[in-house]
Amino acid sequence: MAKKISSSDASLISHLKEISTWVSSVQDLDKLLELIIESAARVLKAKAASLLLVDRKSNTLFFQVATGEKKREVKEYRVKMGQGIAGHVAETGKPLLIADVRNDPRWFKEISESIRFETQSIACVPLKRDSHIIGVMQIIDKEDGRPIGENDLELIEEFAALAALALGQAQNLQEVKREIQDLKQELQVRHEMVGKSAALEKVIADGLKVANSKASALILGESGTGKELLARLIHRAGPRKDKPLVVLNCAAMPETLLEDELFGHEKGAFTGAVARKIGKFELAHEGTIFLDEIGEMTPGMQAKLLRVLQEGNFYRVGGNIPISVDVRVLSATNKKLDEEVANGKFREDLYYRLNVVQINMPTLRERKEDIPLLANHFLSIFKEETVTPNLKISSAAMDKMVHYDWPGNIRELRNAIERAVVMGNGKEILPEDLPISSTRTNYPGLQVGLTLEEALNQFKKEFIVLNLKHTSGNRSKAAKLMDIQRTYLSRLISKFDVRDI
Numbered sequence: 056m057a058k059k060i061s062s063s064d065a066s067l068i069s070h071l072k073e074i075s076t077w078v079s080s081v082q083d084l085d086k087l088l089e090l091i092i093e094s095a096a097r098v099l100k101a102k103a104a105s106l107l108l109v110d111r112k113s114n115t116l117f118f119q120v121a122t123g124e125k126k127r128e129v130k131e132y133r134v135k136m137g138q139g140i141a142g143h144v145a146e147t148g149k150p151l152l153i154a155d156v157r158n159d160p161r162w163f164k165e166i167s168e169s170i171r172f173e174t175q176s177i178a179c180v181p182l183k184r185d186s187h188i189i190g191v192m193q194i195i196d197k198e199d200g201r202p203i204g205e206n207d208l209e210l211i212e213e214f215a216a217l218a219a220l221a222l223g224q225a226q227n228l229q230e231v232k233r234e235i236q237d238l239k240q241e242l243q244v245r246h247e248m249v250g251k252s253a254a255l256e257k258v259i260a261d262g263l264k265v266a267n268s269k270a271s272a273l274i275l276g277e278s279g280t281g282k283e284l285l286a287r288l289i290h291r292a293g294p295r296k297d298k299p300l301v302v303l304n305c306a307a308m309p310e311t312l313l314e315d316e317l318f319g320h321e322k323g324a325f326t327g328a329v330a331r332k333i334g335k336f337e338l339a340h341e342g343t344i345f346l347d348e349i350g351e352m353t354p355g356m357q358a359k360l361l362r363v364l365q366e367g368n369f370y371r372v373g374g375n376i377p378i379s380v381d382v383r384v385l386s387a388t389n390k391k392l393d394e395e396v397a398n399g400k401f402r403e404d405l406y407y408r409l410n411v412v413q414i415n416m417p418t419l420r421e422r423k424e425d426i427p428l429l430a431n432h433f434l435s436i437f438k439e440e441t442v443t444p445n446l447k448i449s450s451a452a453m454d455k456m457v458h459y460d461w462p463g464n465i466r467e468l469r470n471a472i473e474r475a476v477v478m479g480n481g482k483e484i485l486p487e488d489l490p491i492s493s494t495r496t497n498y499p500g501l502q503v504g505l506t507l508e509e510a511l512n513q514f515k516k517e518f519i520v521l522n523l524k525h526t527s528g529n530r531s532k533a534a535k536l537m538d539i540q541r542t543y544l545s546r547l548i549s550k551f552d553v554r555d556i
Contacts, residue, residue, distance in 0.1 A: 084225040088120045088218060092192070095214040096122045099207055101194045103172070105129065106182075106218055107141050108190040112340065113376045116145055116191065117331075123195070128170040131322070133376060139163025140179050144191045150180040152208050178203045180212045182219040189222060191215075248284055249432045250425030254417035258285060261414050266292035271364075273349075273409045274387040276416030278538055279466030282387040285416060286345040295383060298342030301335045306348035307540055310356050315372055317360070324373025336369060336380050343383045349409065350390035350401060361405045384409065389538065419461040419468060426457050429465060433472040434484070441476055448484045455486045463536040467491075467525065474527050490525050516551040519544070523553070 088106055096104040103123025107116040110133075118130040137146045143161050144151055154176050156162040167174045179193040192215040194203060248259060265272045266289045274282045283302065290300045303316055319334030335344055352360065363369045364384065368377040386409045395401035419426065430448060438446050452475070461467055475488035518537070526532035530548075534541040547553075 084221065085120065087221050091214055091218050091221065092120045093122055095192070095194065095211065098214075099194055099203075099210060100198045101203075102196040102198055104192070104194050106190060106192050107134065107145070108182075108222075109136070109145055109188060112337065112378050112380065115376060116141055119190070123172070125170045125172045129166065129172075132166050132169075134163065134166075139166075140177050141191045141193055144179045144181050144193075145188050148181050148183070148188050150208060150212065151177070152203060152205065153177045153179075154202050176203045178208045178211050180208065180215045182215050182222065184219055184223045189219065192218060248281070248288060249429050250422060251428065252417075252422035252425045254422045255425060258414060258416060259288070261412075262289045263292050265289055265412050265414065267294070268412075269383060270411040271384045271386070271409050272412040272414060273392070274385065274414050274416060275392070276387070276389065277418050277464055278389050278535060279464035280416040280418060281465055282416050283345065283347060285414065286343075286385045286387065289385060290343040290345075290383075293343075293383075295342050299339050300343045300345065301339040302345045302347065303335050304347045305356075306351040308351075310353045313352070313356055314359060318363075318369050318371055318378075320372035321374040324371070328373065331371070334371065336363060336382055337378055339382045340380045341382075343385060346384065346386040348388055349386040350388035350392055350395055352401075354402070357402045357405050361402060361408060364405075364408045419464045423457055426461075426468070427453060429468055430456055430472055433469050434476065437473050437476040443476070443481050446476065446479075446481060446484070449486070452484045452486045452489060455489060455491070459491050463525070467536060470526060470532060490527055492521070492524075512551065515547065516553065519547055519551065519553055 092104050092106050095101070101122075103121065103125070105121035105123075105126075106119050108119045109116055113133075114136050115133040116136070117133050121129050123129075134142045136142050140151055140153060140156070140159070140161055140163070142163070151161075153159050153162070156164075156174055156177055164174075175196050177193055177195055179191055181188050182190040182192060192211060194207065194211055197203060248255070250256075262285050272289065274285055276282050286302075287300065290296060305313060308316070315332070315334070317334050317336055319332045319337055320328050322328055322331050346360075359369075363380075367381070368379040370377060392401055392406055392410070396403050396406050419429075430453065434446065434448060438444060456468070456471070463470070471489050471491055472484075474490050475484045479485065479488040519533070522533040522536050523530070525536065530544055531541050534544040537544065
């Protein structure tokens, strides 16, 4: 039975009650934990205090916050479950009060010796949430040299309870935010998978079949066909729907940056790495990761991804502790990966890992019966944004859209409707309001007398002008339609002296 706190500590308990109000008022979790630890050290007049959290994926504890003269150095270390005083408390869930650590066989002296911090006594208590150990709090030595006593241990338990409460509320808030975001995404998916064509119905049916399996799926299709929407539908319809869906576009990302995004890094791993970063794979634990534009991965990055898929674990950049994850992988590309494999540009073993199930998204020109439904769907969205409730699409404008080939697919259709709503008369969308041509290109054709280079340059210029007109001069959107980098498009615009778009 816990010993009753003495009257001499009553004023300190009132201070604890004051601190408890921070739990609901401070939004920054790290700042709140620092306040709790610093208050614990100050109230107990300790040389140092620290809070370690359990990392279940690596089965270790890491220093989340610390005080004392070596607070920066100590945060570089991790402790294995069961190792040392902190590891023992985290494993057993029972507090420990050690008067002289040198006489205790559980003492893990390597950290103190490495950072040159002399330690004599330690009080360590567990942090619990719903009967689970989520971390520990420890106090090291008294400033005046007195030993840490039983009353001190009871006070530490009060501070630990506050820290556990703060962590629990932060986790609850995070879960609520994720649920809200997931619901928004689910609503978005349900509303944007618009159409009744046989081609779309088949894709949705295939997606629902895939959702109820653990198989990796590769979604193929042109840019703007809705590959990410299908990935979200698969995730939301499957058994992992209550876990995270993490999306990462692999295009236009250098290998080092992509590795950092996927796997995260440890503090000090490279210049500018001032804190530990959790990567996308770790964030997607027990959920789904969607890797868009997978065909853009470099060979080196392909090898690293394959290793994760084979072994189920990875290392953060600059780390030496394996992180185990359970993640379902969905991927997508607008490239023909089988041809990329044949040409040696994409690893065959990775291709087969990703391509357990393949789903092909139809282009908009393959499901033209859905164009009126999609056009009116986007119109309803933009009517609400612009407060033009009576706006409609003229039959001539609809006819023009149905007979257009839509090289940019649904994304281009959405942009065309948005532009027509903004630039039209506010009553009816007319054919001339749509930034589309009746044919896919205005290129005049081959001309005798041009060199091959001149003919190619002429085509490139016409092609750039056409896409810029489609996007009302928006270079970022035009670059997406052309499947090139915006910076490269800007260089071409300067090279060919494209003006007045």
